[in-house]
Amino acid sequence: MSVGVVGGYGTLGYMLGNFVYPSGESNRGWMFVCTLDTLAPGASLDFTAPDGAKIVVARQESGETAESFLALSSVCPHLGCQVHWESQDQRFFCPCHNGAFDRQGNPLSGPPKAANQSLIRFPLKVEQGLLYVEVPLESVVPRDANHRESGVA
Amino acid sequence: MGQMATWLHERIPVSGGQLAELTNEPVPNHLKKWWFCLGGTPAYLFVVQIVTGILLALYYQPTPAAAFESVRYITEQASFGWFIRSLHKWAATLMIAAMILHQMRVYFTAAYQRPRELNWIIGMCLLMATLLTGFTGYSLVFEQLSYWGATVAANISDAAPVVGGFAKRMLLGGEQYNERTLSRLYILHAAVLPGTIVLLVICHIAQVRMHGVTEFPDPDEPVDQPRHFDFFPDHMLTELMIGLALMIVLCALATIVPATMGPKADPLTTPEIIKPEWYFYVSFRWLKLFSLSFAVISSGFIVCAMFLWPWIDSLLRRITGVQDISVYIGILATCLLVGLTVWEAAVAH
Numbered sequence: 001m002s003v004g005v006v007g008g009y010g011t012l013g014y015m016l017g018n019f020v021y022p023s024g025e026s027n028r029g030w031m032f033v034c035t036l037d038t039l040a041p042g043a044s045l046d047f048t049a050p051d052g053a054k055i056v057v058a059r060q061e062s063g064e065t066a067e068s069f070l071a072l073s074s075v076c077p078h079l080g081c082q083v084h085w086e087s088q089d090q091r092f093f094c095p096c097h098n099g100a101f102d103r104q105g106n107p108l109s110g111p112p113k114a115a116n117q118s119l120i121r122f123p124l125k126v127e128q129g130l131l132y133v134e135v136p137l138e139s140v141v142p143r144d145a146n147h148r149e150s151g152v153a
Numbered sequence: 154m155g156q157m158a159t160w161l162h163e164r165i166p167v168s169g170g171q172l173a174e175l176t177n178e179p180v181p182n183h184l185k186k187w188w189f190c191l192g193g194t195p196a197y198l199f200v201v202q203i204v205t206g207i208l209l210a211l212y213y214q215p216t217p218a219a220a221f222e223s224v225r226y227i228t229e230q231a232s233f234g235w236f237i238r239s240l241h242k243w244a245a246t247l248m249i250a251a252m253i254l255h256q257m258r259v260y261f262t263a264a265y266q267r268p269r270e271l272n273w274i275i276g277m278c279l280l281m282a283t284l285l286t287g288f289t290g291y292s293l294v295f296e297q298l299s300y301w302g303a304t305v306a307a308n309i310s311d312a313a314p315v316v317g318g319f320a321k322r323m324l325l326g327g328e329q330y331n332e333r334t335l336s337r338l339y340i341l342h343a344a345v346l347p348g349t350i351v352l353l354v355i356c357h358i359a360q361v362r363m364h365g366v367t368e369f370p371d372p373d374e375p376v377d378q379p380r381h382f383d384f385f386p387d388h389m390l391t392e393l394m395i396g397l398a399l400m401i402v403l404c405a406l407a408t409i410v411p412a413t414m415g416p417k418a419d420p421l422t423t424p425e426i427i428k429p430e431w432y433f434y435v436s437f438r439w440l441k442l443f444s445l446s447f448a449v450i451s452s453g454f455i456v457c458a459m460f461l462w463p464w465i466d467s468l469l470r471r472i473t474g475v476q477d478i479s480v481y482i483g484i485l486a487t488c489l490l491v492g493l494t495v496w497e498a499a500v501a502h
Contacts, residue, residue: 020323021323022322022323022325022333051420053420054421078308078445079304079308079440080304080305081301081304081305082420082423083423084422084423094423095425095426095427095502096305096427097441110441111440111441111443111444111448114443114444115444136329138329140330140331140332140334140418140420
């Protein structure tokens with residue numbers, strides 16, 4: 001009888017636990033950023049992913065492969081707040097715990113510097129002269145996925 | 154009337170004498186001083202939270218698209234909605250403050266010592282559950298600060314060893330804040346945590362009844378006077394008076410400093426100045442002072458030490474021979490807590 005009780009309630013507990021634990025990986029996909037000729041070497045632009053994350057896409061050299069570009073997340077690797085660019089100090093700054101990063105996303109000060117955490121880089125690919133970035137597609141607040149502005153970094 | 158009493162007694166066979174014995178716990182004389190009655194204050198405020206929470210739940214909608222607007226409706230359009238919401242907010246603040254003060258009273262009077270170690274642990278669980286309830290409630294408004302507060306808290310839990318990632322996913326319902334997060338926070342806030350608190354309060358009171366209230370005899374008290382008085386009606390009257398005073402304070406706070414609406418949550422922009430509720434200022438400052446791993450692990454270590462303090466205290470007294478060593482550590486810890494809280498409150502970053 002005890003085997004039946006433990007087995008029955010155990011199975012039920014397993015099912016309930018699986019129901020409560022979120023299933024599936026986060027939904028990610030490739031999104032078009034720009035054509036290669038619209039982003040000159042040294043220039044950058046802001047790209048907004050559907051989940052709200054702002055991504056700074058910069059062209060570091062004149063090559064036409066993905067390695068010539070950089071896509072920096074604006075999500076602070078410390079605790080997930082949004083960093084913003086401070087042009088007067090030439091740095092990305094996180095207001096949550098005073099983390100700071102240079103234009104390459106390397107840590108300058110605050111907890112990210114202590115833990116040597118850089119800004120996350122998103123995967124990029126180039127296909128037929130078009131630049132794509134792989135980003136999360138899920139959104140809390142629906143936004144225009146192709147929202148873009150002129151470069152700030 | 155006699156028939157009614159007979160009918161009732163047949164179904165509830167408890168005599169007046171038994172009822173008096175159940176309620177008339179002998180209460181030590183020191184409980185005539187109000188600062189020893191702080192244990193009843195959070196319980197009273199919890200009842201206020203349940204009543205106002207049920208009323209707020211009539212209008213609140215836990216989805217990213219509707220949450221902020223439903224709170225705005227409660228605050229700006231529903232009749233007395235601003236008052237109910239303000240009562241809920243201030244009662245939460247006072248409840249946490251009263252719990253901290255109660256815990257400090259228990260700590261500094263060493264009321265956690267043998268055989269009351271289990272009740273100290275239950276009290277610690279109550280404090281943790283109340284802090285979590287405060288955090289989840291704060292997150293439900295879906296304002297900028299509450300959204301980013303939830304994001305930061307989830308990422309803090311992610312940094313905890315072994316169970317961190319699991320805890321983060323369970324809290325957010327995914328890898329990051331998503332459309333299912335608010336409903337999780339709401340269920341935690343309105344059902345799971347209050348239910349847990351009710352169970353813990355029952356255990357807490359049962360332990361008090363089993364061991365009796367800790368005795369603190371007054372050396373100046375005449376020896377020929379009784380050292381106890383009745384719970385009902387004498388102590389009950391004190392609790393009712395405290396409850397009345399609390400209600401006046403709550404109504405005054407809700408009217409003079411009502412709950413307001415901040416900017417709606419924007420996942421694109423973290424506010425320039427971001428602060429949690431005052432009771433998390435310590436943790437927030439701690440996170441700024443140290444690396445994430447150290448801050449999370451050291452915080453976990455401190456909380457574990459608080460849970461196990463009755464045994465740590467016993468060990469420290471045996472090793473050092475200083476009977477009041479916990480008092481000195483407590484004074485130091487209180488200074489640190491107050492110092493970090495004031496520091497965080499005083500600066501923008």
